[in-house]
Amino acid sequence: MESSPADHAKSEPFHTVTPLLESWALSQVAGVPVFLKCENVQPTGSFKIRGIGHFCQEVAKNGCRHLVCSSGGNAGISAAYCARKLGIPATIVLPESTSLQVVRRLQGEGAEVQLAGKVWDEANLRAQELAKRDGWVNVPPFDHPLICVAKCLGAKTVAARALACTRESKILSEVVEDREAVDAMQRFLDDERMLVEPACGAALAAVYSGLLGRLQAEGRLGPALASVVVVVCGGNSIDSRELQALRAQLGRS
Structure with missing residues (x-):
């Protein structure tokens, strides 16, 4: 008997093996x-598909x-993508501040979108309530043994594994x-022609801003680094207009 697409989706990983590329610009x-682990080319646009895909x-x-x-x-988009692949419905609960771009992406994956609260903690309480329904399962955005460690910029507590x-x-x-x-986001776009979210810009800034050199000068980092790897975590909440708006807000335009 042939297996269904949903059965196949339960066994094959949802994430892809992403490239590790040397960056001439950042190396200079x-x-x-300097090598770039390009998680931004995952099918959901960020690294979060790895742990969340396995969990789902x-x-x-x-x-x-x-x-x-x-x-x-990004976590919600990964959960919605997995649900579509598995052939089961998904409800994504978002803070009211979530961009329309992300809402549309989630709806495009076939998910129901609910807005609850001003911050992630409030949206999470609503998700936990929904998960009490029979057959429903809550997908933790970052703190679960199967998901391991991820980042969640809106969370007020640190993941236990982190x-x-x-x-x-x-x-x-x-x-x-x-x-x-x-x-760093702007320089990376110019250097590598990749547009990433501010969270990824923060990682790239460790190179672009000279932070690595300062840590070496302070003796906190070894003086002879063989190489550096930056995880390009990607992200969906960014486009060219948003980048320019951020630059203007910070007086960088």
Whole structure:
């Protein structure tokens, strides 16, 4: 008996193996080879399809009949994409501040969109209520063992696994200015012809702003780096007009 497309979707990974590319432009800035892990070319536009795809496949195997996710963007898009591939409905609960661009993308994936609250925590409470319905499963945007560690800029608490990583490995946590992140977005667009969200701009700013060199000068980072890898996490909440609006807001236009 032939398997259905939904059965096939439960076994084949939803994410793709993304390229690791050397960037000449960023290598010139850093003084060492800089490689880009291009998660922005995932089918959902960001790295979040990796963990969320695995989670959705597992709950579908266990009888889930409806997925619900609280997300202001990339996690919700990944959940909606998985639901469509699995042939089950999805409800995505978003903060009221979510852009129309993201709402349309979710609806294009066939998901029902609900707006609840001003911040992610409030939308998440609504998603948890919906998940109490029979056959419904809540898809955590970032904090679950099957999903592992992701980022959630609107969350007020740290994922348990992310906190554990700080105790297991040497991690330097640094803050970059908004203007540095937005400047990095523009430079990256010019250098590599890729448009990414501010969260990715923050990672790129570690190279473009000279942060790596400052950490080396302070003795917090080794003086001889063999190479640097930047995860280009991607993102859906950005277009050329939004980038220019951010630049104008920060006085960078």
